[in-house]
Each structure stands twice: as structure tokens, then as C-alpha cells.
Amino acid sequence: MKVLGVNALFHDPAAALVIDGTVVAAAEEERFSRRKHGHRPVPFAAWELPEQAARWCLEHAGLDVGDLDAVTYSFDPALAEPAEGLGLFDPWDHLRRTYAREAPGFLATALPGLDPAQVRFVPHHVAHAGSAALAAPCADADVLVLDGRGECGSSLAGTYAGGELTVHAAQRLPHSLGLHYEDLTDHLGFLRSSDEFKVMALASYGSPRFLDEIRPLVRPDGHGGFVTERVDWQSLAKRLAPGEEWGQDHADLAATVQVRLEEVLLELARWLRERSGGSRLTLAGGVALNCVANTRLHAESGYDEVWVQPAAGDAGTALGGALHVAAGAGDRIEPMPGADLGRGWDDEEIGARLRTAQVPHERVDDPARLAAETAACLAADGVVAWFQGRSEFGPRALGHRSLLANPAHAVNLERLNDVKGREQFRPVAPMVLAERAAEIFSRGPLPSPYMLFVHDVAPAWRDRIPAVVHVDGTARVQTVDREQEPLMARVLEEFDRRTGLPVVVNTSLNTAGRPMVDDPRDALECFGSAPVSMLVIGSFLVRRPGW
Numbered sequence: 001m002k003v004l005g006v007n008a009l010f011h012d013p014a015a016a017l018v019i020d021g022t023v024v025a026a027a028e029e030e031r032f033s034r035r036k037h038g039h040r041p042v043p044f045a046a047w048e049l050p051e052q053a054a055r056w057c058l059e060h061a062g063l064d065v066g067d068l069d070a071v072t073y074s075f076d077p078a079l080a081e082p083a084e085g086l087g088l089f090d091p092w093d094h095l096r097r098t099y100a101r102e103a104p105g106f107l108a109t110a111l112p113g114l115d116p117a118q119v120r121f122v123p124h125h126v127a128h129a130g131s132a133a134l135a136a137p138c139a140d141a142d143v144l145v146l147d148g149r150g151e152c153g154s155s156l157a158g159t160y161a162g163g164e165l166t167v168h169a170a171q172r173l174p175h176s177l178g179l180h181y182e183d184l185t186d187h188l189g190f191l192r193s194s195d196e197f198k199v200m201a202l203a204s205y206g207s208p209r210f211l212d213e214i215r216p217l218v219r220p221d222g223h224g225g226f227v228t229e230r231v232d233w234q235s236l237a238k239r240l241a242p243g244e245e246w247g248q249d250h251a252d253l254a255a256t257v258q259v260r261l262e263e264v265l266l267e268l269a270r271w272l273r274e275r276s277g278g279s280r281l282t283l284a285g286g287v288a289l290n291c292v293a294n295t296r297l298h299a300e301s302g303y304d305e306v307w308v309q310p311a312a313g314d315a316g317t318a319l320g321g322a323l324h325v326a327a328g329a330g331d332r333i334e335p336m337p338g339a340d341l342g343r344g345w346d347d348e349e350i351g352a353r354l355r356t357a358q359v360p361h362e363r364v365d366d367p368a369r370l371a372a373e374t375a376a377c378l379a380a381d382g383v384v385a386w387f388q389g390r391s392e393f394g395p396r397a398l399g400h401r402s403l404l405a406n407p408a409h410a411v412n413l414e415r416l417n418d419v420k421g422r423e424q425f426r427p428v429a430p431m432v433l434a435e436r437a438a439e440i441f442s443r444g445p446l447p448s449p450y451m452l453f454v455h456d457v458a459p460a461w462r463d464r465i466p467a468v469v470h471v472d473g474t475a476r477v478q479t480v481d482r483e484q485e486p487l488m489a490r491v492l493e494e495f496d497r498r499t500g501l502p503v504v505v506n507t508s509l510n511t512a513g514r515p516m517v518d519d520p521r522d523a524l525e526c527f528g529s530a531p532v533s534m535l536v537i538g539s540f541l542v543r544r545p546g547w
Contacts, residue, residue, distance in 0.1 A: 031516065
């Protein structure tokens with residue numbers, strides 16, 4: 001069965017293609033349109049479809065629209081209710097529901113030749129659940145979905161067995177851990193439904209001293225759900241305007257909400273494990289991008305394994321919807337092969353782009369030399385823009401569209417945040433060979449290929465790799481499997497040989513407010529506008545003068 005999955009309604013529009021139960025391609029529209037998150041999560045934008053991503057998925061597989069058996073849409077308007085009846089203030093939400101109802105017609109217009117009758121609505125949280133449990137390495141697992149909102153709810157707790165989902169609990173709106181965290185994000189002067197990761201980073205600078213005020217308002221209900229009552233944020237810390245300097249009250253409030261989120265998630269996971277008797281937990285929904293909470297779930301929930309969908313936000317519902325329909329049709333679902341599901345270019349295509357741009361460059365066909373040149377630049381404290389293979393699906397740069405740097409110098413954190421135009425309290429991540437990770441990092445699960453957990457940095461290493469150690473002594477680790485990523489493994493080995501450090505800094509190849517670099521033109525634009533020492537793109541080196 002050939003199924004194209006589409007997410008569009010709230011934010012992060014994306015498309016994914018599943019053929020006979022195998023994930024073939026997945027990409028977010030932002031990588032094509034160059035608009036962060038594709039569009040803002042407002043009803044006026046809900047009609048915007050991932051047209052470019054969908055067309056690319058089909059082109060990549062050599063398919064025409066007429067070859068498809070189904071197109072999924074990760075929201076079911078038949079399950080939706082007016083916002084006012086759900087206790088939400090969203091006066092234009094009726095537009096969103098109208099656009100969802102008309103999605104088959106919109107899709108047929110965007111993809112000429114599509115029969116609107118082929119479009120299948122998949123409930124939002126079911127699509128999230130499919131993206132987790134069906135895509136996970138384990139065949140059967142429990143699944144916990146938490147986000148801002150779906151049709152009428154904000155969470156789902158269930159079990160997948162034999163490709164079928166049993167729902168044990170779901171939380172009805174207006175109670176929502178995702179919206180609760182979004183409210184704080186907005187109060188702290190950040191962009192709602194976009195910058196929640198900044199709140200998580202800020203929390204490490206604070207103490208959870210407002211727990212007595214927050215715990216009665218945000219609490220589990222003992223039945224797999226929870227209550228989130230309105231918080232008077234202003235009484236705890238004054239509202240910040242965008243860009244306004246934060247103070248200790250704000251860091252303490254972020255720490256409080258973060259800790260309470262972790263506590264409630266632990267209760268929900270323990271309830272689900274007791275209900276199902278399962279040993280494996282999978283996670284999806286925007287809340288599952290909270291790597292600090294994920295680590296506590298791994299350590300304290302009682303599950304033997306915890307796996308998080310690398311595209312846990314709404315983009316992942318495109319994949320989950322397609323997998324859900326494929327499984328329902330009887331296809332044997334294969335685990336997700338990795339996060340590198342987007343566009344890629346061969347050396348001939350990259351070389352043509354470089355010649356068109358009239359950029360001085362050198363072709364290096366020997367992978368060992370390419371890795372050595374990269375490691376030498378890093379060892380000399382250069383910053384390397386790294387563009388290799390297919391782009392990542394999801395918000396994390398995982399060694400395909402990355403900025404790399406030397407972790408030995410604490411100033412490189414400030415330097416990279418300046419390069420990217422980010423707030424200085426935000427950390428960058430370490431990349432390490434999987435077999436070396438346990439020497440340096442503990443507490444979180446290893447290997448950790450998707451950078452979705454935090455780990456404690458061993459005290460003996462904190463002064464050796466200070467650029468990747470957060471203020472609380474942790475790091476968000478990405479491990480590298482040498483069989484899956486042989487070139488990056490060589491870079492790490494070469495860097496270790498030169499410096500005695502088996503770790504390099506890895507952060508996303510973009511600047512603030514822009515999507516991650518996706519194609520060679522994006523890479524050249526980023527290289528041209530940011531103080532980067534060298535661009536390694538395919539088999540080519542592009543050097544800044546002096547490097």
C-alpha cells in the first residue's frame with residue numbers, strides 16, 4: 001500500500017510517504033518555503049498545505065499522485081467541537097474546523113489527479129501515537145502522547161499490539177500540559193508554540209521555589225488524565241516583553257513549571273504501565289521534545305525502554321497518520337530507519353551548484369582526507385558547517401545539517417550563539433561515538449541517536465569539554481553509530497587523535513528564526529552570512545580565507 005501522510009492544520013506542516021509499511025521519505029514544508037514552522041498555529045493559516053514537501057516525497061519515490069492508495073490528514077473534523085464548548089478562547093477556531101472539513105478538496109487542488117475520496121482523516125493524537133509506537137524499533141509498546149491540543153483533547157495513553165491501538169485514557173480540553181507550558185512561554189516573552197525549548201533551557205538557571213503555588217493547579221487525576229487550572233503568572237514573576245532581560249524570578253518560575261511537568265508525566269507513565277503491564281514506552285506530541293522530562297521518565301517510570309519519536313511535534317503526525325492507515329490495511333510496518341528522511345544531493349549536483357555560485361572550492365573524494373581536513377579545522381578552533389546526506393526530519397540537527405565546533409573552549413558556546421543569533425543561556429550539544437559515550441555521560445539512555453535525552457557529564461570531563469556542559473552539569477547527547485554514519489565517525493576519531501577529545505559540538509546549521517539549512521543554496525547562503533571557517537558539503541570543501 002502506498003500512503004502519503006499530510007499534516008497541516010496547526011503548525012509544522014509536513015508530508016511523509018510510506019510504501020508497503022516502509023518509511024520512504026518525510027520532510028517539513030519549512031525546509032522548502034524557508035518559513036520557520038511552515039506557518040504560525042493560527043486559524044487563518046490552517047489552509048496552508050505542505051505542497052512542496054508532498055510533491056518532493058512523490059518525486060523521490062518516482063510516484064505520481066495516481067499511484068497512491070490513500071492520503072492521510074492528521075485531524076478528524078468529525079471529532080472536533082467549537083472552541084468555546086471546550087473552554088478555550090479561540091474566536092476564529094471555526095475557520096480551522098472549516099478548513100479541515102474541506103481538506104480533501106484542497107489536497108486535490110494542490111495535488112492534481114488526486115481523488116478527494118482517497119483522503120482519510122486520522123484523529124490527531126492517533127496520528128501522534130502511530131508516529132511513536134509504529135515507527136519505534138520495538139514491535140509492540142505503550143504510547144503516551146501529550147501536546148497542546150487535538151480535536152477535543154490534549155493527551156492519549158494507549159498500547160499498540162499487532163499494529164492495533166488500544167486507548168486507555170485521553171484528556172479532554174481545556175486541560176492541557178502543552179498549553180500550560182505554552183502559556184508560560186508567552187509570559188516569559190518568547191514565541192508561543194515555538195520557543196518552549198527556551199523555557200526548558202532557562203529552567204536550569206532557576207530553583208523550583210513556586211511548587212507550592214503550582215502543584216494544586218497542575219495535578220494528575222489518578223485515572224490517566226490531569227487537571228491544569230489557570231495560573232496567575234504575574235503574581236509569581238512579572239510578564240516579559242519579547243527580548244526583555246529575564247531575572248531570577250523568571251528562571252525560578254521556569255524551573256517550577258518544568259519540575260511539575262516532570263512530576264505529572266511520571267504519574268501518567270506509571271499509571272499507564274500499571275494498566276498495561278508493558279515494559280516499553282514510546283512518546284510523541286510536542287511535550288515529548290522536552291528532553292529533561294524524557295530522562296526522568298527513562299529513570300523513574302519503571303519502563304525498561306523509552307523511545308521518543310525524533311519528529312515528536314506535529315510534523316510527525318504526517319508520518320504517524322500514514323503508518324496508522326498502512327497498519328490498518330494489513331501492511332507489515334518496518335521500524336523507522338532513522339531521521340535522515342529528507343532531501344539529499346549527489347556530488348555532481350552539489351558541484352554544479354558551487355560552480356554556478358562561482359565559489360572557490362576543492363573536491364576531496366577520499367573520505368579519510370575529508371574527515372582529516374574537517375578535524376584539523378575543528379582542532380584549530382574553527383567552526384565547520386557540515387552538509388552531508390539526506391536532511392533530518394524533525395527539529396534536531398543530527399550530523400547531516402550541523403554546525404560543528406571544538407568543545408574544549410567555554411567561549412565557543414557564546415561564539416556559536418553569536419553566530420546563530422541566539423540567547424546566551426541556550427546550550428549546544430555534544431556529539432560522540434556510541435562506544436565512547438559511557439565514559440563521559442551517564443543517567444540518560446545510551447545510545448542516544450536523536451538527541452532527545454539529557455545526560456550527566458562526568459566531573460572529570462566537565463572542564464575538558466566546557467562548551468557542551470549546561471549550567472546544571474548536564475548535556476543533551478547525540479551518539480554516532482559508525483556503521484550508520486561512517487564519515488562522521490571518522491571525523492570524531494580524527495578529532496580525538498589530534499586533541500584527546502572524543503566529542504565535538506553539534507548544533508543546527510541555521511541562524512535564529514530560520515529553518516535548518518536543507519539544500520546547497522541554503523548552505524551557501526548561511527556560510528556567506530555567518531562567521532563560519534569552512535563548509536564541508538558532500539565531497540567538497542569551501543574555505544573562508546585564512547583557513
